[in-house]
Amino acid sequence: MAKAELKRLFEYGRSYGFEGQDLLKLVQQERAPPRDKRNEECTRWTEEAEQDLQNAREQPKLQMAEMEKEKELLMLRQGPQDSAANSANSTGKTKSETAE
Structure with missing residues (x-):
């Protein structure tokens, strides 16, 4: 911005009573692009x-x-009646392999 334009802005601010930092802020706002x-x-x-x-x-x-919660609830409902079968399924072995 040209010196003449800066001088005009400072004079404009002073005419409205702006001084120091307030005057500088006013000039910076006027110089800022719209x-x-x-x-x-x-x-x-x-x-x-x-x-x-983020939501996705x-x-x-x-x-x-x-x-996981539903699975845990289902396991609790089934109870321990077939714990050997459940442990065999979790290890990947069949009932006959577990019995051995």
């Missing part, structure tokens, strides 16, 4: 998209935790 509404809208859309992506990443984790 805010672009489209840029703000794009920023908002980007933030919303990032939030949607968390959703499978929540579903897996829910499935």
